[in-house]
Amino acid sequence: MTSTLPVRRLGELSVSAQGLGCMGMSHGYGASDDDQSIATIHRALELGVTLLDTSDFYGAGHNEELIGRALAGRREQAVLATKFGFANQLGEPVAIRGDAAYVRQACDASLRRLGTDHIDLYYQHRVDPDVPIEETVGAMAELVTAGKVRHLGLSEASAGTVRRAHAVHPIAALQSEWSLWTRDLEQEIAPVCRELGIGLVPFSPLGRGFLTGRYTSLDGLPETDVRRSQPRFADGNLQQNLAIVDRLDELASARGVTAGQLALAWVQQRGSDVVPIPGTRREKYLEENLAAATLELSATELAAIDEAAPAGAVAGTRYDKGSLRFVNR
Numbered sequence: 598m599t600s601t602l603p604v605r606r607l608g609e610l611s612v613s614a615q616g617l618g619c620m621g622m623s624h625g626y627g628a629s630d631d632d633q634s635i636a637t638i639h640r641a642l643e644l645g646v647t648l649l650d651t652s653d654f655y656g657a658g659h660n661e662e663l664i665g666r667a668l669a670g671r672r673e674q675a676v677l678a679t680k681f682g683f684a685n686q687l688g689e690p691v692a693i694r695g696d697a698a699y700v701r702q703a704c705d706a707s708l709r710r711l712g713t714d715h716i717d718l719y720y721q722h723r724v725d726p727d728v729p730i731e732e733t734v735g736a737m738a739e740l741v742t743a744g745k746v747r748h749l750g751l752s753e754a755s756a757g758t759v760r761r762a763h764a765v766h767p768i769a770a771l772q773s774e775w776s777l778w779t780r781d782l783e784q785e786i787a788p789v790c791r792e793l794g795i796g797l798v799p800f801s802p803l804g805r806g807f808l809t810g811r812y813t814s815l816d817g818l819p820e821t822d823v824r825r826s827q828p829r830f831a832d833g834n835l836q837q838n839l840a841i842v843d844r845l846d847e848l849a850s851a852r853g854v855t856a857g858q859l860a861l862a863w864v865q866q867r868g869s870d871v872v873p874i875p876g877t878r879r880e881k882y883l884e885e886n887l888a889a890a891t892l893e894l895s896a897t898e899l900a901a902i903d904e905a906a907p908a909g910a911v912a913g914t915r916y917d918k919g920s921l922r923f924v925n926r
Contacts, residue, residue, distance in 0.1 A: 602645035602890055605872050607796030608769030610718060610748045612676050614865065615890040617641045617883070618800055622663055623656030623897030627819030629878050631663055640880045642674045644887055650772075650800070652680035652722055653707050653920035665712035672713055678798075679707050680752060680772075681781035682722035693705045693923060695725030697736035704740050720750035720772055724926040728755075730762050750798070755925045756789040757798065763793050768871030772874075773925075775799035775867070777808060777860050777906040779831070779915050786925070791870065802864040802873040803886075804829075809857030810842045837912040844905035854892065861889035863902050906922040 603614045622634035638649065649668075651660045661679060668675055680701035684694040707716065719740065721733055740746040748769035751762055762768050771790050771808055773782050776799065790797055805824055812818075814835070815825055824830045829838060842856060849859040864873045875886045894902070914921060 599682040602714055602887065604871060605796070607718070607750075607798065607870070607872060608748060608767060608794060610676065610769050610796075612648040612872055613646050613890075613899035614872060615646065615887060616650055616676075616678075616798070616872055616874040617646050618874040619649060619651045619660055619664060620655045621876045622745075622878045623804040624654070625823040627822050631666075634663060634878045636876060637878055637880050637883055638647065638664065639671075641883055641887075642671060644884070646887070647674065647676045647832060648678060649675050650678045650716075650798075650872065651838035652683075652720075653703060653710070653723060654680070654683040655884050657686055658706075658710050661707055665710060676717045677711065677713065678718035678720065678750070679711065679716055680720040680722035680750075681707065682725065682752075686875070689921065693723050693725045695721060695728040695730070695733035697732055697739075700733060700736035701740070704745055708745060715744060716746050718748045718750050718769060720752045720770070721754075722752050723923040724751070724758055726923075726926055730758050730801075731765050734762045735767040741759040741766070753924045753926070754786075756785045757926060759786065759789055759793070759795065763795065768793070768795050770796040770798050770872075772800055774801050774915060775871075775873075776802045776804050777845075777863060777902070778804045778838070778911040781909045781925070783908075787867075791868075796870045796872060797868070799864050799867075799871065799873040800876075802861055803857055803874050804860075807838065808842060808845065808860040809855065811857075813839060826917065827915065829911060829915060830916060831913060834913035841906045841910060845902070848898070848901055848905060852898070854888075855885065858885060858889040858892060859894075859902065861886060861896050862892040863899065865890055865892070866894055866899065 605614045685692040737749050750770040752772040845856040849856045877883050
């Protein structure tokens, strides 16, 4: 497969129209193979993907170390994005920190693990409810001045928080969940980002793989798979949500593509300022996802997709109550 990925802008940052989410290579979906993951990253770079997304939380730092190894001798090919904010280790109670001292500490630790002297796009992973966003972004802005960070981002922040943050220092991108089954940012958050010239980076644009049609039950998923604890995959909800995938599959078959490609192309066409980051650790699915980056859907097709998966039709929330506390703050 060859690829001619178009380029899009996140604020003043130019990136490939589709990025690669690397979380699953270390976190959330059971055991993985580092060599396979590194091969997938290398293939992504070969095919024109520039934006690689990670976090210091994924695998308790393992994911950043993995990407650092993958980019050895190739750093100039990548736009490297990472995140900070989860101060807890896996399995511990959630602790979010956005104080200035922690921002500086987290950045230096990420730079060491990534094996680089700068981070191209540095996100606050979740907003700290106990620290004014002005303090957090002020500290992030100091990292830009110091040359450790090039551009700033937020993740799962509310419209009001985005406005306040952008007033301190330009925000290049907001990373939030956005897909056919998660559309809560469309009414208020996305319009504010567009008003301010902030790009949108949808994570889980395939509904954690569900919209591909590959998962019809939880059978076969590792016991440590995060989907086992998410309401949309629970008994009752799962069966209802499968009806959406069935309708997508019918539309995809008519177009000669997969349900996942159709769902991902829908996200890609939300706007020229949208850069989804579907995650995978396998080259096969990487190439399948990238084909959606240039899949043009007609107005008739987009309307049919919206009818097949209308906003509000999904059964279950995307996170449990504990995790939802830190979303859109």
